[in-house]
Amino acid sequence: MSGRAKPFWFYWERFGSFAILILTLVVFSLIDLIFLKQAPRIILPGNLLTVLCRSAIVAIPAMGMTFAICSGGFDLSVGSIVGLSTCVWSAALPAYGIVAASLLTMLTGALCGILNGLAITKLKIATFVATLSMSYIIRSVALVVTDGSKQMISRTDNPEAKFFSQNYAVFGQQLQLVQFLMMALVFTVGYLLYRYTRFGVYTRSVGSHEPSARTSGLPVDMTLIFVFVLTGTTASISAMITSSQLMQGAATLGVGFELEVITAVILGGTSLAGGKGNVWGSMIAAIMLALTRNGLNLLRLSDEYQRLSIGIILLLALTISGVQELVKEARK
Numbered sequence: 001m002s003g004r005a006k007p008f009w010f011y012w013e014r015f016g017s018f019a020i021l022i023l024t025l026v027v028f029s030l031i032d033l034i035f036l037k038q039a040p041r042i043i044l045p046g047n048l049l050t051v052l053c054r055s056a057i058v059a060i061p062a063m064g065m066t067f068a069i070c071s072g073g074f075d076l077s078v079g080s081i082v083g084l085s086t087c088v089w090s091a092a093l094p095a096y097g098i099v100a101a102s103l104l105t106m107l108t109g110a111l112c113g114i115l116n117g118l119a120i121t122k123l124k125i126a127t128f129v130a131t132l133s134m135s136y137i138i139r140s141v142a143l144v145v146t147d148g149s150k151q152m153i154s155r156t157d158n159p160e161a162k163f164f165s166q167n168y169a170v171f172g173q174q175l176q177l178v179q180f181l182m183m184a185l186v187f188t189v190g191y192l193l194y195r196y197t198r199f200g201v202y203t204r205s206v207g208s209h210e211p212s213a214r215t216s217g218l219p220v221d222m223t224l225i226f227v228f229v230l231t232g233t234t235a236s237i238s239a240m241i242t243s244s245q246l247m248q249g250a251a252t253l254g255v256g257f258e259l260e261v262i263t264a265v266i267l268g269g270t271s272l273a274g275g276k277g278n279v280w281g282s283m284i285a286a287i288m289l290a291l292t293r294n295g296l297n298l299l300r301l302s303d304e305y306q307r308l309s310i311g312i313i314l315l316l317a318l319t320i321s322g323v324q325e326l327v328k329e330a331r332k
Contacts, residue, residue, distance in 0.1 A: 017288065024291050061082075086254075146249075264285040
């Protein structure tokens, strides 16, 4: 067995996202060299460091979504949780300060996750239906509470609001360092949870075959509830970064955001069938998506083209995942 060559998918699950990241760099560099007749801008150190920091907005909730997909489900309410959480953070910040506002925002995300988990485990609603329904409910609550208006944050009265998006001088570059540090912390904790805790083992077991996990006496319901608490909390962290950048909260923020997060997770090597995740792969894939947006911005292409590119990448990711499952079934 040890002398047998490892299959292609063994390497794809581990290094596929990194290969796509390198390919993205090469493609945009060639466009600059061949078509625009100029030095590649995307590979400039300052640009790469900026992309690395800005990727945190997608990467952080992608860590939570990695557990959701690994458990055999997904969370379609992530975008709505982001919208609601920006409203909570922007409203609570002037009244209670950044620490209390941040804790309250993360508590809001966690509560949304609990509701998702209870709907799935106790009401026995399918994950797709439960999280899609919660997506509409959560965004509607945000719209009702804010009366559909934006919650603006005064920078003069609340200078601490820029904490998550403040620029710091690093290697001669102005970078939003806090975002990068938060991303590194979240993924370190996520990897430790996935690799070295019972929760990680339970998540993989539930995703592999939930009936067998129940028969074995594993706490399936509590595991699933905690998984959605994780997705909700990480979404709320992303919302705080977003709100800090825009200096506002709005119920309409985060529309379609969950698809970008799911794309990062699937491209990162997490099996859509459940049972196997790749935490660090999700982070690399999120960086690749941020790099794609950055490359299109450098080419002065509008947001519509960026959305189109994300849609194409999602379709590619689903195709790769589907082919992978077909190959596995053929080998059985």
